[in-house]
Amino acid sequence: MGxxxxxxxxxxxxxxxxxxxxxxxxxxxxxxxxxQALRGVDVTVYPGEVLGIVGESGSGKSTLLRMMNLEDTPxxxxxxxxxxxxxxxxxxxxxxxxxxxxxxxxxxxxYQNPHxxxxxxxxxxxxxxxxxxVAGNRNFAELRERARLSLAASEFPVERMDATPxxxxxxxxxxxxxxxxxxxxxxxxxxxxxxxxxxxxVQALVLDTLKRLQRDRAITMVLVSHDLGVIxxxxxxxxxxxxxxxxxxxxADQIFQDPQHPYTQQLVHAKL
Amino acid sequence: xxxxxxxxxxxLSVQGLSKQFExxxxxxxxYAFDNLDFDLRKGEFILLKGENGAGKSTLLRTLYRSYxxxxxxxxxxxxxxxxxxxxxxDVDIAVLRQREIGFVTQFLNARPxxxxxxxxxxxxxxxxxxxxxALVEARxxxxxxxxxxxxxxxYPSTFSGGEQQKVNLARALxxxxxxxxxxxxxxxxxxxxxxxxxxxxxxxxxxxxxxxxxxxxxxxxEHLIDRELHLKAIKIEDEADHVVE
Amino acid sequence: MSLKDLTKPWxxxxxxxxxxxAKRELRRKMLKAIAIPGYQVPYASREVPMARGWGTGGxxxxxxxxxxxxxxxxxxxxxxxxxxxxxxxxxxxxxxGSAETEDTSQATIIQSRHRVPEEKLRADQVLVxxxxxxxxxxxxxPDMSIAREMHGDADYGQLWLVLYEQLVxxxxxxxxxxxxxxxxxxxxxxxxxxxxxxxxxxxxxxxxTFLSAGREKRIYAIPPFTNVExxxxxxxxxxxxxxxxxxxxxxxxTGFFMNELPxxxxxxxxxxxxxxxxxxxxxxxxxxxxxxxxxxxxNGRMD
Numbered sequence: 001m002g003x004x005x006x007x008x009x010x011x012x013x014x015x016x017x018x019x020x021x022x023x024x025x026x027x028x029x030x031x032x033x034x035x036q037a038l039r040g041v042d043v044t045v046y047p048g049e050v051l052g053i054v055g056e057s058g059s060g061k062s063t064l065l066r067m068m069n070l071e072d073t074p075x076x077x078x079x080x081x082x083x084x085x086x087x088x089x090x091x092x093x094x095x096x097x098x099x100x101x102x103x104x105x106x107x108x109x110x111y112q113n114p115h116x117x118x119x120x121x122x123x124x125x126x127x128x129x130x131x132x133x134v135a136g137n138r139n140f141a142e143l144r145e146r147a148r149l150s151l152a153a154s155e156f157p158v159e160r161m162d163a164t165p166x167x168x169x170x171x172x173x174x175x176x177x178x179x180x181x182x183x184x185x186x187x188x189x190x191x192x193x194x195x196x197x198x199x200x201x202v203q204a205l206v207l208d209t210l211k212r213l214q215r216d217r218a219i220t221m222v223l224v225s226h227d228l229g230v231i232x233x234x235x236x237x238x239x240x241x242x243x244x245x246x247x248x249x250x251x252a253d254q255i256f257q258d259p260q261h262p263y264t265q266q267l268v269h270a271k272l
Numbered sequence: 273x274x275x276x277x278x279x280x281x282x283x284l285s286v287q288g289l290s291k292q293f294e295x296x297x298x299x300x301x302x303y304a305f306d307n308l309d310f311d312l313r314k315g316e317f318i319l320l321k322g323e324n325g326a327g328k329s330t331l332l333r334t335l336y337r338s339y340x341x342x343x344x345x346x347x348x349x350x351x352x353x354x355x356x357x358x359x360x361x362d363v364d365i366a367v368l369r370q371r372e373i374g375f376v377t378q379f380l381n382a383r384p385x386x387x388x389x390x391x392x393x394x395x396x397x398x399x400x401x402x403x404x405x406a407l408v409e410a411r412x413x414x415x416x417x418x419x420x421x422x423x424x425x426x427y428p429s430t431f432s433g434g435e436q437q438k439v440n441l442a443r444a445l446x447x448x449x450x451x452x453x454x455x456x457x458x459x460x461x462x463x464x465x466x467x468x469x470x471x472x473x474x475x476x477x478x479x480x481x482x483x484x485x486x487x488x489x490x491x492x493x494e495h496l497i498d499r500e501l502h503l504k505a506i507k508i509e510d511e512a513d514h515v516v517e
Numbered sequence: 518m519s520l521k522d523l524t525k526p527w528x529x530x531x532x533x534x535x536x537x538x539a540k541r542e543l544r545r546k547m548l549k550a551i552a553i554p555g556y557q558v559p560y561a562s563r564e565v566p567m568a569r570g571w572g573t574g575g576x577x578x579x580x581x582x583x584x585x586x587x588x589x590x591x592x593x594x595x596x597x598x599x600x601x602x603x604x605x606x607x608x609x610x611x612x613x614g615s616a617e618t619e620d621t622s623q624a625t626i627i628q629s630r631h632r633v634p635e636e637k638l639r640a641d642q643v644l645v646x647x648x649x650x651x652x653x654x655x656x657x658x659p660d661m662s663i664a665r666e667m668h669g670d671a672d673y674g675q676l677w678l679v680l681y682e683q684l685v686x687x688x689x690x691x692x693x694x695x696x697x698x699x700x701x702x703x704x705x706x707x708x709x710x711x712x713x714x715x716x717x718x719x720x721x722x723x724x725x726t727f728l729s730a731g732r733e734k735r736i737y738a739i740p741p742f743t744n745v746e747x748x749x750x751x752x753x754x755x756x757x758x759x760x761x762x763x764x765x766x767x768x769x770x771t772g773f774f775m776n777e778l779p780x781x782x783x784x785x786x787x788x789x790x791x792x793x794x795x796x797x798x799x800x801x802x803x804x805x806x807x808x809x810x811x812x813x814x815x816n817g818r819m820d
Contacts, residue, residue, distance in 0.1 A: 019363045046363045046366075097669075097670050119675070122675075126678050126681055130677070130678045133677040134674035138751045139750060139751045140684055141752050143681060144685075162686075204385070205385075208386075211386075212386075237362050249362070250340070251337060251338070253338045254338050254340060258339040260294070261296075262296035265295070266296075
């Protein structure tokens with residue numbers, strides 16, 4: 001972290017409080033051919049917070065999020081989630097099946113593109129139910145009720161719960177994705193540009209829903225966006241990435257009011 | 273980094289605190305304040321004075337860690353020991369902000385599209401008060417600050433600046449914090465609301481809240497002030513002159 | 518006829534029509550299918566003198582199992598006397614010298630299209646089901662390479678989802694045949710287009726069942742005494758067709774799977790779908806004393 005080096009404060013971090021990390025990634029290295037997508041990235045996410053990851057295209061933020069969803073394995077690095085049954089294991093050492101089960105039970109994700117996150121030919125309630133089914137729920141009435149509750153929590157109009165996503169607007173599709181992601185109360189909710197491509201007004205409403213969910217359920221979220229406005233509205237802490245590295249991280253208000261790294265300053269001031 | 277154990281009632285000890293802004297893209301440095309030392313005790317009220325640009329707001333924001341100090345320490349005393357707010361982990365700062373350290377400004381920083389009473393009730397809810405009770409309390413404060421009843425369920429983003437500020441103040445003051453940083457909370461408030469605010473501050477001071485702040489109308493809070501802290505604008509003209517394009 | 522007579526160098530084809538290497542391959546694949554219940558084993562699927570889709574998969578399995586003392590029964594939708602069933606049965610006799618039978622209890626190999634006989638099969642009998650589409654995931658995943666990954670992961674959420682949506686849209690499960698079923702707690706299979714009525718007969722059965730798709734080149738098996746559980750929700754019980762109360766108009770037998778015969782006046786008559794089972798009842802009513810084997814269903818129920 002270049003900025004910290006210039007700082008005369010010895011950046012010891014006396015830990016006083018009780019917050020134990022929910023998600024810890026250490027030394028993530030990922031190369032695609034000659035391209036170094038991630039060059040030793042460390043990220044920590046604490047329970048109940050929203051961590052924003054910003055950076056330009058190609059900064060590695062989406063690759064990092066895919067790592068968190070165990071869709072990809074890095075050349076080096078470790079990944080821990082604070083889960084009772086995976087306390088000490090590096091999640092990258094899990095096999096495909098274990099990853100799938102872990103993902104189904106403990107990780108929720110909302111993609112920018114609903115075609116990736118949703119089964120477009122199935123009903124919206126079915127999309128939510130599928131996640132419960134994968135986790136082993138076999139009671140029809142309960143599936144239906146839980147799908148309805150989850151959709152309602154995402155502020156989806158539940159009277160349309162049996163419409164297919166194809167028949168819904170982009171904003172509604174994102175709400176279905178969200179309902180699916182939170183159906184099992186995930187340890188961490190990953191949001192990959194969740195409102196990019198929506199109208200500004202719809203985007204604001206979806207962000208409101210996310211905020212409300214975060215407040216009422218204290219869901220731990222990781223939000224990736226290139227849109228500083230979205231990050232500013234949502235995030236408690238911000239990680240700034242550039243060319244596969246974390247250049248700066250801090251409390252959201254500090255990153256936006258007093259950015260240290262030249263790149264962050266450029267980014268923040270370009271927006272203002 | 274050893275420090276003599278201060279008197280038990282000390283909340284904050286600031287030592288050699290300096291702040292400057294490195295404007296990388298302009299290739300220049302802005303100096304705010306340098307080598308500040310002061311203590312703040314329980315129930316104490318410090319008024320910050322100084323001309324425009326002397327760094328009063330900057331100091332408050334540095335104490336709150338919206339700004340990162342360049343050097344020095346901000347020792348915050350808790351029952352479990354001291355923590356240096358200047359370099360504590362972000363997550364610890366976030367926890368302290370939620371529980372113990374409040375920052376009051378004239379600017380609304382709550383989310384749009386949440387009802388005013390819900391915004392005010394939120395700190396109580398986070399502290400574990402049942403929703404209904406929190407709402408009752410929130411409405412009491414809104415009416416104390418003179419926010420009309422018909423606005424309680426409306427979104428503050430549609431309010432006038434003054435009304436927004438009142439919502440903001442009610443939210444910031446509803447829960448007794450341990451340390452309150454006040455950045456011109458009375459600016460642009462009408463007389464009644466100003467009185468409500470000052471009454472609440474007196475009440476909090478009585479309850480032992482340590483406060484440090486900048487006030488547009490210091491005469492409002494005159495009876496609360498224990499000490500004044502004068503800041504002087506720093507004029508350093510070394511690096512700033514070597515602007516290389 | 519003995520095996521010696523049938524394997525003379527001057528015969529027009531090898532014993533059992535298929536050449537030995539083809540049979541060897543099939544035997545290996547069949548053993549593998551037994552070893553991994555419900556897993557679809559790919560096989561070469563040779564050309565046989567019958568069009569793909571007419572039971573070539575079942576035919577190849579039966580030809581591989583054939584020996585001169587085999588007794589073969591072939592049924593088509595429960596009937597022994599359809600053109601296709603008769604032709605296939607004759608073919609086995611010609612190329613393998615096996616005996617033909619219509620009696621379920623006499624047969625050692627039963628090749629069937631779309632039915633499991635009503636009489637219980639024994640441990641010394643093999644049921645060979647012809648399968649048009651072996652892939653239960655095809656309706657939800659057209660890409661077969663992804664479908665195979667899903668089998669690998671036991672990722673059957675979407676199959677459940679299909680059933681969920683049938684319940685949502687129609688209030689009941691609409692899956693008539695090919696009811697997806699979990700074999701030995703691991704692989705979901707489609708049990709070929711047998712009715713729901715017959716799926717339960719495969720559960721913990723004494724006999725060995727092969728399911729073979731000639732066109733799709735896949736073979737899978739249900740070994741004896743293996744769990745076969747149709748996918749059902751806890752609160753929505755598995756329902757077989759409503760044939761418990763139907764009575765066969767020819768035999769007066771009640772409580773078995775029926776063929777519906779629509780009448781001119783809009784009503785329907787019913788007859789036993791398992792023709793040999795019906796014939797045995799008819800003959801006995803005319804004074805003969807044929808042994809009718811134990812049946813899976815009793816009084817229209819199977820418990």
